[in-house]
Amino acid sequence: MKRIVSIALLIAGAALLSGCPKKHNVVEPPTAGTQVPGSSNTTTGTEGASTSGRALGGDAAAAANAMTSGPLAKRIIYFDFDKSEIKPEFADTVSAHARNLTSHPNLKMKLEGNTDERGTREYNIGLGERRAQAVRRALMLQGVAESQLTTVSFGAERPAVEGDDEAAWAQNRRVELVYIQ
């Protein structure tokens, strides 16, 4: 690991040697389509965002309890191969989160779409996005505001489990429901 750090330092350049940050501090583009210079610490890794839920607002404690048990604790929806239809067994999970989001309009959710490893990587990004959109539509049909939802597709890049058999693939074809601030 020492080597990684030295690479990072080399690339970051002398200016950053004194306080090499661990996290990326990439500035969000002010508007879509504007060119933004990238951060210079190009080789340090980002820390993964937490996938556990966090309720905001005055009823945070109550919401937090509801999220660690009961239907709200279920935050993964699994899909069949090459499919983006939500299967009946996940209807309750979707409804529970829809109710939670409609009764807490300040909550926001990121829908992370994923695929199994089969196929080309960029096409799988498309399939993952299609799954995330299927969950987004289902939530919106149950009254969730569009502004509460965002989607991202990781395609096959962030598997939940390793392995190249159907058991592993079935666990990787999923949309993760992530509450964000």
Add this chain to the structure above:
Amino acid sequence: MNKRLSCWLPIGLMLISAPAWAELVVEITKGQADAIPIAIVPFSAPEAGSFDVAQLVSDDLARSGRFKATDRRDMIEQPHTGAAISFDDWRRLNNDYMVVGQVQTSSPDHYNITFELYNVLTRQRLLGFQISANKPGLRLASHQVADMVFEKILGIRGAFATRIAYISVIGALPHKDYRLLVADADGENPHVVMESGEPLMSPAWSPDGQKLAYVSFENRLPSVYVQVLKTGERQRVSARAGVNQAPAWSPDGKKLALTLSTRDGNLDIYVLDLATQALTRITDDPGIDTEPQWSKDGQSLYFTSDRAGGPQIYRVGIEASDKPRRLTFQGSYNARPRLSPDESQLAFVTQEDGGYRIATMDLRGHGEAQVLTKGHFDVSPSFAPNGAEIIYASRDRGRGVLALVSADGRVQERLVSSEGELQEPAWAPF
């Protein structure tokens, strides 16, 4: 024929990146039966332990599958100049060609590699060259010797002195380390270009070989970056809401074709002007349109679309109102098109017997696909700049490896890394 090539080779391709430790090893998995026998005689060296130029030239030529390099133990003598060759002896050992040479040093960090290529049967000198290099440049200079020998004998420009970019994934879930690396075409000399705790994808070389475009999920959202290799300086060129994927450089290096999405998640292909940031939408279809690749004239794009059900390959002109034309009809899955340098062939991923394999299609013919590989997870094809080989990502005993297949399917090789899952190779231009 006595031209002199005298040049100082660059000290390092990227000045401020450091070597990665995971070296790649090449295994030839399927050779060519009619490989040409050639002897690369060990070069005279200025001191013991000097860089073994002849060994690298020999390895390069053997790795191409088109040559069979004579074992050193079978060499009765080791001449260093043409005048010292006993052609009859070399002919009896069934060598068609031979290379002799010398490495000399005039100052501490200045080496001259002199070499000659002979046709053993006709005793004709086909090449006589001298290349100058500093010590770190000796490896690149040796690849250039191999390139010249390859081209002189086969009439095809050698691609040994070129580079590849690829992604390496190290570590176990849930904490994986993603790296974008650049290495020599033989897998040696790998350098980390970018490292992240979130996925890196889809490296694409600028036409001048100076920059890489890629997708990074840092902050858990996809953005497209362009990074200058020499300085490490990078720019985020697309971080729009939704998908930002699949960058492909226009032939003039001024634009990127990208896959972006609308608010409801419809993926289409766009062209981004890097100087003006002007964005032009190229496709508009409710299906997934992605994996663009430019035609050489910059006037059209090849891409994957599932508008007809499963993924198939299409071509569309970049002028508004041009209607995409479907190119693949065999099988239910054809994706990620990549053009050969002379634009005569398209390489892509096809599904066959439940596996994903690399296929090519002659664009001048009737659209019949030739499946080149036999794996189950063969994806991400990329042509060598001379069009002779295709590098792709494969799986070997459960591990991600890079593999090569000659464009005619006759020669196959694997590049095995000592650690990590390797994926998404992209061969640099000359």
